[in-house]
Amino acid sequence: xxxxxxxxxxxLLNRQVEVAIITDAKGLSATWTNYGMPxxxxxxxxxxVGNIDDDSLYLLVDGNFRYITGNLPSWPAGFNQTxxxxxxxxxxxxxxxxxxxxxxxxxxxxxxxxxxDIQTLTRVRNTIASSLVWGLxxxxxxxxxxxxxxxxxxxxxxxxxxxTARAIAAGDLSRRVKLSKRGDEFDxxxxxxNDMLDRISRLMDGVLQVSNAIAHDLRTPITRxxxxxxxxxxxxxxxxSLRNAIDRATSDLDGAVAVFQALLRIAEIESGARRSAFATxxxxxxxTDLAELYxxxxxxxxKKFKLSLPAPAGRPISTxxxxxxxxxxxxxxxxxxxxxxxxxKYSPTGASVELRAARDGTDVRIDVVDHGxxxxxxxxxxxxxxxxxxxAARNSPGSxxxxxxxxxxxxxxxxxxxxxxxxxxxxxxxxxxxxxxxVTEDAKAHA
Numbered sequence: 001x002x003x004x005x006x007x008x009x010x011x012l013l014n015r016q017v018e019v020a021i022i023t024d025a026k027g028l029s030a031t032w033t034n035y036g037m038p039x040x041x042x043x044x045x046x047x048x049v050g051n052i053d054d055d056s057l058y059l060l061v062d063g064n065f066r067y068i069t070g071n072l073p074s075w076p077a078g079f080n081q082t083x084x085x086x087x088x089x090x091x092x093x094x095x096x097x098x099x100x101x102x103x104x105x106x107x108x109x110x111x112x113x114x115x116x117d118i119q120t121l122t123r124v125r126n127t128i129a130s131s132l133v134w135g136l137x138x139x140x141x142x143x144x145x146x147x148x149x150x151x152x153x154x155x156x157x158x159x160x161x162x163x164t165a166r167a168i169a170a171g172d173l174s175r176r177v178k179l180s181k182r183g184d185e186f187d188x189x190x191x192x193x194n195d196m197l198d199r200i201s202r203l204m205d206g207v208l209q210v211s212n213a214i215a216h217d218l219r220t221p222i223t224r225x226x227x228x229x230x231x232x233x234x235x236x237x238x239x240x241s242l243r244n245a246i247d248r249a250t251s252d253l254d255g256a257v258a259v260f261q262a263l264l265r266i267a268e269i270e271s272g273a274r275r276s277a278f279a280t281x282x283x284x285x286x287x288t289d290l291a292e293l294y295x296x297x298x299x300x301x302x303k304k305f306k307l308s309l310p311a312p313a314g315r316p317i318s319t320x321x322x323x324x325x326x327x328x329x330x331x332x333x334x335x336x337x338x339x340x341x342x343x344x345k346y347s348p349t350g351a352s353v354e355l356r357a358a359r360d361g362t363d364v365r366i367d368v369v370d371h372g373x374x375x376x377x378x379x380x381x382x383x384x385x386x387x388x389x390x391x392a393a394r395n396s397p398g399s400x401x402x403x404x405x406x407x408x409x410x411x412x413x414x415x416x417x418x419x420x421x422x423x424x425x426x427x428x429x430x431x432x433x434x435x436x437x438x439v440t441e442d443a444k445a446h447a
Contacts (some may be wrong), residue, residue: 001038013121018085024056025104028114032106040106041069052255055117057090057099063109072113079113087113090288098122157186161193173201202418221256226250277330280436283323284309286333287357292342294353304350309358323357325364325432327413332432335409338402339368339428346372347425362431363415373426380419406430 016108024047030045043255044058048071060095067074074088079086081103088099101115104131160178168173177190200251225248232245291307296304310323336355343353351371360366375383382388387400403417406428410417 015201057115059113221252225252304352326436335406343370368428
């Protein structure tokens with residue numbers, strides 16, 4: 001690129017000199033035509049006198065190349081053709097210089113040389129060349145220094161990350177990448193890595209808690225089933241007693257199997273394996289079917305059940321309207337069933353449980369409202385953790401996986417489960433999208 005710039009600049013300067021010589025030649029040709037030899041001689045002398053830059057060169061000779069006028073002493077050897085620009089080494093005031101000369105042949109056997117001293121242009125070209133060379137050297141030095149500095153900074157940053165990664169690989173999950181507090185891209189990268197490590201740490205803690213919870217929750221029914229079978233085996237029991245012991249042990253083992261099935265179900269939902277079954281569905285039939293089922297369950301336990309659906313504009317409130325969502329019907333039904341089970345389980349006799357739905361912007365909001373003991377703020381934050389059970393629910397049957405499954409269903413549909421105080425009781429809000437997400441061309445290309 002530098003060579004091209006230097007060559008282009010030199011070529012432009014040369015062309016300017018050539019154009020000046022050709023223009024000068026045209027003027028002198030017109031003088032020759034109008035005034036003949038005396039007029040040409042006078043024109044050359046006038047131009048030499050008026051040449052402020054002292055860079056014009058002329059030589060007019062006769063047919064035998066004898067000097068007539070001009071500031072060149074004699075006809076240079078080898079200047080035999082017209083229409084060609086010659087380079088001529090000259091000395092002006094004892095100083096070596098270079099000139100660009102063109103030959104012109106005149107009628108009557110006369111010959112004329114017109115040129116320009118290009119020593120100044122040569123200096124300009126050399127100055128440009130020197131500037132470009134020094135510029136390249138400066139760029140090279142700055143590039144080298146910048147590269148070294150960037151390498152040092154990157155090495156420090158990567159060393160920081162490497163130290164943290166080695167510590168984590170060794171089992172120290174508390175280590176984090178240090179921030180420089182400059183707020184630059186490296187700090188942004190470090191913060192992103194730390195966020196990732198925090199999430200990994202939380203997931204590891206969750207796995208540990210789940211493992212402990214599984215071990216604790218499954219040990220009790222399995223141990224109880226084993227003890228009953230051993231007692232029945234040791235005792236001289238009747239056939240009926242043996243059958244009762246086997247039935248109770250089977251019931252305990254069924255509970256353990258149910259825990260595993262719930263965990264597998266949550267894992268399946270979280271993996272997104274069921275997203276292929278998503279479709280636009282009307283929630284009104286789903287909510288109506290659930291209401292009919294749980295209304296009977298509530299009545300048997302001495303409780304009340306209420307269903308509230310939105311009515312279309314301009315129609316009676318009793319008229320049921322379409323309430324669409326985009327998702328998996330079976331999963332939504334199971335999630336709502338879990339919420340209704342909990343609401344009825346913890347509501348006292350005579351209390352009411354309400355299932356209500358409404359449009360909320362681009363979402364469908366489904367609330368399950370009970371009037372039970374509710375939850376503390378601390379319990380609400382952990383309610384969706386697997387196997388977590390609030391203090392008020394520790395003596396009631398269950399595995400603590402119901403709300404975890406509902407949360408997994410909500411996340412799979414791109415929304416969430418929100419728990420809030422009912423004063424008294426609890427309000428469990430499940431949000432669902434009213435329509436399928438818009439897929440852009442970029443998303444399709446990366447799918």
